[in-house]
Amino acid sequence: MAEYFPSVPEIAYEGSKSTNPFAFKYYNADQIVAGKKMKEHLPFALAWWHALGATGTDMFGPGTADKSFGKTVGTMEHARAKVDAGFELMQKLGIGYFCFHDVDLVPEADTIGETNKRLDEITDYMLKKMEETGIRCLWGTANMFSNARFMNGAGSTNSVDVYCHAAAQIKKALDMTVKLGGRGYVFWGGREGYESLLNTDMKFELDNIARLMKMAVDYGRSIGFKGDFLIEPKPKEPMKHQYDFDAATAIGFLKEYGLDKDFKMNIEANHATLAGHTFQHDLRISAINGMLGSIDANQGDYLIGWDTDEFPFNVYETTLAMYEVLKAGGIPGGFNFDAKNRRSAYTPEDIAHAFILGMDTFALGLLRAAAIIEDGRIDQFVKDRYASFETELGQKIRSGKATLAELAAVAEKNGAPALPGSGRQEYLESVLNSVMFG
Ligand code: XUL
Ligand code: CO
Numbered sequence: 001m002a003e004y005f006p007s008v009p010e011i012a013y014e015g016s017k018s019t020n021p022f023a024f025k026y027y028n029a030d031q032i033v034a035g036k037k038m039k040e041h042l043p044f045a046l047a048w049w050h051a052l053g054a055t056g057t058d059m060f061g062p063g064t065a066d067k068s069f070g071k072t073v074g075t076m077e078h079a080r081a082k083v084d085a086g087f088e089l090m091q092k093l094g095i096g097y098f099c100f101h102d103v104d105l106v107p108e109a110d111t112i113g114e115t116n117k118r119l120d121e122i123t124d125y126m127l128k129k130m131e132e133t134g135i136r137c138l139w140g141t142a143n144m145f146s147n148a149r150f151m152n153g154a155g156s157t158n159s160v161d162v163y164c165h166a167a168a169q170i171k172k173a174l175d176m177t178v179k180l181g182g183r184g185y186v187f188w189g190g191r192e193g194y195e196s197l198l199n200t201d202m203k204f205e206l207d208n209i210a211r212l213m214k215m216a217v218d219y220g221r222s223i224g225f226k227g228d229f230l231i232e233p234k235p236k237e238p239m240k241h242q243y244d245f246d247a248a249t250a251i252g253f254l255k256e257y258g259l260d261k262d263f264k265m266n267i268e269a270n271h272a273t274l275a276g277h278t279f280q281h282d283l284r285i286s287a288i289n290g291m292l293g294s295i296d297a298n299q300g301d302y303l304i305g306w307d308t309d310e311f312p313f314n315v316y317e318t319t320l321a322m323y324e325v326l327k328a329g330g331i332p333g334g335f336n337f338d339a340k341n342r343r344s345a346y347t348p349e350d351i352a353h354a355f356i357l358g359m360d361t362f363a364l365g366l367l368r369a370a371a372i373i374e375d376g377r378i379d380q381f382v383k384d385r386y387a388s389f390e391t392e393l394g395q396k397i398r399s400g401k402a403t404l405a406e407l408a409a410v411a412e413k414n415g416a417p418a419l420p421g422s423g424r425q426e427y428l429e430s431v432l433n434s435v436m437f438g
Pocket of ligand 2: 188232296338
């Protein structure tokens, strides 16, 4: 079989002193960290759309990377070459999972029936590769934002015909996710939002999105899908305002419509920062609600106001993210590199370097997060900070048994309270640095 990345060797762990550009410096799959192998903490996934599809095109110019894999783009031959290239890349990098949109896999045909036939053919081919290699599917999804028909959204569209088309795509994407044994099914509502409230019935749209999700859950469960449905929040881009703004908003929506038992969050770092939060914030919000499902592992650029989908290299961010993941006892999903090379890094070797960077950055994050927990100073500080609520009165408040009048009487008796203990932020930041850098 043709080799699509002949200049990329199998990537092995060589340790932090290695200067080999084609080696992991920190990601050592079988190394035990906090009681588990690194590869079990970090089920990495390749995003079909970026790794095998994105060419670096932007608003001002065409692609710079050749992702034709020697075939004519838009043909089934090309679709099969992408499968071969993708599995070769995943095997060379030791990546155990992939994620896909329906239209990442095959060119869309004029009719749903013909597109579905193509999808059956390609998933048969992928299944064979999966059996040969042991590589698995992390999650599937339907692309309900690229085609012009979705200009006003899918679940939030004003057109009942478009709504039906979205239903057909979700149904097929769920069939494929089950066929490929996917752990999750994602809803990213790229066009589920609005540009102007002058033309938008917000309540109507939210109700309809929830109805579509409910139908998806009913159908998914009826065909044996046991994994998590996932909402991937994002505040804006492409729409001015997107309904799944951030984790807190999406969780509120799921609870409002009774969908919270079937759904969890797929938190993307760059989406969290676009919402004005840290990555860690949205992970914490998800975790405390029991809804930390999966992660889209990338990073944004703090100077740029859109979704740059960069491979992560910010070790502070991945350390604090892995701290949340470890404290939550792990995630049922995985770490999908929803990330792409920069436009000027267009060669096949650049793709390998990008994954090495991302995997090493998360491995470092895992190592440092485990060290923070092991060190214990930060966790102990947080516990001590709330110690006044360990008193009898504090316990009564926490168990919901105290009344406002009773507390007012205590306040009157005690007089003005002393200032609460210092937050010691700068001290804690220096603890973090000393644990991270030794
Ligand atoms: C877009 C984005 C999507 C989802 C899947 O910002 O993150 O690629 O991950 O539709
Ligand atoms: Co994403």
